[in-house]
Amino acid sequence: MSATFITQFLRVWEMVDGTQLQQDVPDKLVWNLTTDGVYSSSLAYRACFHGRVQMLGVAELWATAAPPKVKIFFWLALHRRLWTAARRRRHGLQANDDCVLCSQEPETADHLFAACVFTRELWHRLLQRVGFQFLCPNGDADLVNWWLASRREISSGFRKGFDSLVLLASWETWKERNRRTFGGAPSSVAQVLQGIQQEGAEWVSAGFRSLAPLFTP
Ligand SMILES: [Zn+2]
Structure with missing residues (x-):
């Protein structure tokens, strides 16, 4: 087992630690880049520019x-x-x-x-x-x-x-x-x-x- 694998495992562990699964409630995909969790293609497009540095001029x-x-x-x-x-x-x-x-x-x-x-x-x-x-x-x-x-x-x-x-x-x-x-x-x-x-x-x-x-x- 490589160190990378263990690191990833620990990160996933941290992320799901505290999550309470509810019986009979199906999984669903949630868009987590907006507070309401609703996905749209325009938001996905704008997300491509996160962290962009706008050059002056x-x-x-x-x-x-x-x-x-x-x-x-x-x-x-x-x-x-x-x-x-x-x-x-x-x-x-x-x-x-x-x-x-x-x-x-x-x-x-x-x-x-x-x-x-x-x-x-x-x-x-x-x-x-x-x-x-x-x-x-x-x-x-x-x-x-x-x-x-x-x-x-x-x-x-x-x-x-x-x-x-x-x-x-x-x-x-x-x-x-x-x-x-x-x-x-x-x-x-x-x-x-x-x-x-x-x-x-x-x-x-x-x-x-x-x-x-x-x-x-
Ligand atoms: Zn000169």
């Missing part, structure tokens, strides 16, 4: 209008799963984790897409167009908290456009980061802005109308 992300590949990219950024220099260094893949855009701080997703001086200048110019430059991230901003706090400041009419813009700007910043990381010539903030303008116009043409006020083709 994920609900807002899936509601944002953007191409699927960009949403997956941003989901990885929120989960800190992008292969930034800091993550590569942590995994022993490279010795240096300096941000390739500014060479001043470790290259994390939070830094690349919110706190980096390059990104902040980009955001200042983007937000200036719509009069929201006061929402520009600061030097110790983290991506998700900055995004969620900023979108609360935006009027409901432009909030969807702002959400799409956060993904678009982060996507273009990531492309610039990759260009530099893999030996390409660096682009200036103005050139990245131009790239955002072109990509944004294509998103609008593809049906992401919430960006139309910013990027009318």
Whole structure:
């Protein structure tokens, strides 16, 4: 008899100890995840999510209008799963984790897409167009908290456009980061802005109308 078997036996013993069986009363199945003991398929479905940890910003992300590949990219950024220099260094893949855009701080997703001086200048110019430059991230901003706090400041009419813009700007910043990381010539903030303008116009043409006020083709 194995130790596992004995452990299980003792657990069952503890669970049934004190149970009084009643003569001539048949056994019945009871749904024990609700107080009334009544089963329904919707309750069973909800039970599948017990213990789930809801990631900050994920609900807002899936509601944002953007191409699927960009949403997956941003989901990885929120989960800190992008292969930034800091993550590569942590995994022993490279010795240096300096941000390739500014060479001043470790290259994390939070830094690349919110706190980096390059990104902040980009955001200042983007937000200036719509009069929201006061929402520009600061030097110790983290991506998700900055995004969620900023979108609360935006009027409901432009909030969807702002959400799409956060993904678009982060996507273009990531492309610039990759260009530099893999030996390409660096682009200036103005050139990245131009790239955002072109990509944004294509998103609008593809049906992401919430960006139309910013990027009318
Ligand atoms: Zn930087």
